[in-house]
Amino acid sequence: MNQIAYLDNAATTQVDPEVLETMIPYMKECYGNPSSTYALGRDSRSAIESARKQVAEILGVKATSIYFTSGGTESNNTAIAASVNDLGCTHIITSPIEHHAVLHTVKHYAKNSKISYSFVRLNAAGDVDLDDLERQLVEYAKNGHKCLVSLMHANNEIGVMLEIESVGTIARRYGAIFHSDCVQTIGHYPINLINFGVHFASASAHKFHGPKGTGILYVSDGTKFGALLHGGGQERKKRAGTENVHGIIGFAKALKLSMENFLYDHSYIKSLNKRMRIGLKEIAKEITFNHSETSLYTVLSANFQSGSNTDLMLSLLDSKGIYASGGSACSSTEDEGSHVISALNRNLPGATIRFSFSKMTSVEDIDFAIESIKGILTPTNHALSI
Template structure:
């Protein structure tokens, strides 16, 4: 397939392709080193040792200790384990510790977890956001009740518009009020430096397939000394925090992706910033009545989120797909259900702005040549859609 007909993938915030080095690392554990890490024979011991080595590599990426990493099936399970596991344990030890706080723009896996807690008697509160998707420390202070909080969960960077949150300040405020702090760092890992000690967080969620690793594996950083109630019971793997046979080849691939990310972070970040800014400039230059959302510098380098007046985002995604261009309106978990983004709604977007938005997310594998191919196609599609728009563009 020549480059002009090759599909263009601009949905890397949803998932990323495997790097060749990751595929190479995984292959032996799919074909030959297939032992169960809990088995006592040689193949089992080799798998166990590989998982433990991988644990160290994952920990190294975020400045954690090996024993502070709990492997999960992905970011969603890591978020649920952190929020439900810590909250239920704290309340069991002290029934008065039943307040849990999240932001209004969290990923659905966080919001779903806190809704489950609310149904089980927890006092759940949401911190509002600014128009740029930032959670201000003062707003967190105003949200925390006078008698304190058990857990605060605020993402490190938003998965739709890319805003980086002031997590260090938010964690400090939470600790002042006697609470623990969890951050969903799924979108931030591999895009910006992340150090759990500098951020002073108690729990942090990660996912492999956002950093060119395999799907179906993630991790939870659990600060040394903390305990939580497991949400999956059984064989007692992962120090009794998460039972189930380890996804050995997935964990190996995740660790390799972490190693690559760690060694090339600044190089990759500079490359992503340059390509993202190139994309934004040409979209705004070539397409009238377009706007980039979250224009602050405090955002991750791989996401460009746009609003196009007079356009339905789902129609835009569908027509881009017909031209071999993969994009999205926002979170993959929400887009499939065809409902307006709760993130954009919380940021104060009108209905027309909510439905006329597009997220283009890049990776280190994208090129300027691909962006040059996308811009005229995107411009033509938007011009055509606007001729049939139900919205009054004068408003």
């Protein structure tokens, strides 16, 4: 097997060579501990604060509102923990199609902290029913609850996007705390977090060609919260542990590059998504898609013909050098299908495969994948059926 097509960029992306080049000095010459007071440590501290300022400027917020973390999971956990433990939230409104980093954390606090939670109504496409969100906020406020609303900006499996500014407005109207998992959108869209009206937002560098193990938590000005990790006084005493200096430098560089090149990359990736969509429809008219062309442009979730099986199809794709997924990579070790598809009651008769694209995906990758899928789906190939 010589040719491969990596089409799982929603799971992770390749580190941009420019990002790696920027990181290397902080693993070699500038390796000082940022908490050390001598020059080598001060240089690391200065680099972190410069990166923080750069990230904040890109996202339209104050540098003091950006906290560096290990990634989206830690950021989501911290935001939910802070809402319950520090901000007095006693009820959480979320959705059944959130990332497990949110769903599992919400259920943990509901079990151990005597809070309650509910799911907002979704339509068949996965869009949040804003009227139902407002109805729930009114109901729980009447019953004396302070609410946390935790809804992701873009779904990582089917790409449906939240009307995030509208949710922010509704949450403010009823004094609710608003957290949004923006892992699939920060680095992929020009974003001003002030306009979103969020109290907390999460992002992860490896979703936009930065390093794994580095993320941010945005905390709006004036929002009080305690530490999730205890120990030293790093991150203004909110996140103990020696900072991942080279990762932080990589996050800032990757975000800067993504926004500098946004117009070209956005147009290019959308064209790849469209090419894949058209190519699949030409293979079989029975193939359908789980979101509209106005959804997250990096993701294409496709439903294949009746009788096909997701695990078998992924295995056949893998054998041909095509790397895609059946849903979130974070749930691949669990003995269950996509919780997103299940929550939307699709009752799909065949395989569901998520293809996701980046600036490093080529037209040749798309064409190779389409031709390979065409071969897999030929009537003489019975290996796909169950």
